Amino acid sequence: QKEVEQDPGPLSVPEGAIVSLNCTYSNSAFQYFMWYRQYSRKGPELLMYTYSSGNKEDGRFTAQVDKSSKYISLFIRDSQPSDSATYLCAMSVQNNFNKFYFGSGTKLNVKP
Amino acid sequence: GAVVSQHPSRVICKSGTSVKIECRSLDFQATTMFWYRQFPKQSLMLMATSNEGSKATYEQGVEKDKFLINHASLTLSTLTVTSAHPEDSSFYICSARGRGGFEAFFGQGTRLTVV
Numbered sequence: 660q661k662e663v664e665q666d667p668g669p670l671s672v673p674e675g676a677i678v679s680l681n682c683t684y685s686n687s688a689f690q691y692f693m694w695y696r697q698y699s700r701k702g703p704e705l706l707m708y709t710y711s712s713g714n715k716e717d718g719r720f721t722a723q724v725d726k727s728s729k730y731i732s733l734f735i736r737d738s739q740p741s742d743s744a745t746y747l748c749a750m751s752v753q754n755n756f757n758k759f760y761f762g763s764g765t766k767l768n769v770k771p
Numbered sequence: 772g773a774v775v776s777q778h779p780s781r782v783i784c785k786s787g788t789s790v791k792i793e794c795r796s797l798d799f800q801a802t803t804m805f806w807y808r809q810f811p812k813q814s815l816m817l818m819a820t821s822n823e824g825s826k827a828t829y830e831q832g833v834e835k836d837k838f839l840i841n842h843a844s845l846t847l848s849t850l851t852v853t854s855a856h857p858e859d860s861s862f863y864i865c866s867a868r869g870r871g872g873f874e875a876f877f878g879q880g881t882r883l884t885v886v
Contacts, residue, residue, distance in 0.1 A: 667812050691873075702777070702864050702877030703815070747814070756873055757803065761814040 662686055665748055665762030674771050678735040682748035682762045685729065689750040689760070692724050694733045697745045697764065706746075707733070738769045773799045775867050777878025784855055784885055792850045792881045794865030800845035801867035805875060806838070809862040821848055855885040 695703035821842035
C-alpha cells in the first residue's frame with residue numbers, strides 16, 4: 660500500500676465550478692500536509708500547507724485535514740482556466756522536513 | 772517565493788554517456804537540496820538529500836555510483852547520471868531549502884532522454 664494515495668484524474672470542470680481534490684494516507688504520524696501545483700513540464704510550486712487537523716483558507720483555495728479519517732482535501736472556488744494543472748499533495752512527519760511523501764497528482768482541466 | 776533554477780530543461784544523450792544537471796538557488800542560500808525523479812502519472816520519488824559540504828544521503832534503491840550528487844556551495848548542487856541507459860530516461864527535479872526554513876522550492880525540472 661502506498662503511503663499517500665491520490666486519484667490521478669483527469670478531472671474536467673467548467674470555469675467557475677468548485678473543485679475538490681483529495682488524498683488519503685496511511686501513516687498516522689504525518690503532521691504537515693501540503694498542496695503543490697505543477698504546470699506541464701515545470702517543477703511543483705507550493706500552494707498551501709497545514710499543520711495537523713483543521714482548515715486553512717487562502718483566497719480561492721481552502722485546505723482541509725481530517726486526521727481521524729486520514730483524508731485531506733483542497734477546494735478551489737470559482738475555478739479559472741489558469742488553474743488547469745496537476746495538483747500534488749505531500750506530507751511529512753513532525754521534525755523531518757527532509758522527507759516528503761507525495762501523491763501521484765491529480766490533473767485538473769478547467770474549461771472556459 | 773524564492774527562485775531555484777535548474778539547467779538544462781531538456782537533454783538527449785546517447786546510451787553510455789554521462790549527463791550533468793545543475794540546480795541553483797538564485798536568491799537564497801540552500802543549506803539542503805533534494806533530488807527527485809518523476810515518472811509519468813506517478814508521484815515524485817526522492818532520490819537523495821544533500822547538505823552543503825557533506826555527502827548526499829541516498830534513498831534505498833538509488834545507486835549512488837550511478838547518480839552522483841555534489842553540493843559544493845550554498846547555491847549549487849549537481850546531479851550527474853553516469854553511464855546513462857534508456858531506463859534512466861525520466862523527469863528529474865531538484866528542490867532547495869534555506870537554513871531554518873520549512874518550505875523547499877522546486878526547480879523547473881530536467882527531461883532526460885537516453886537514446
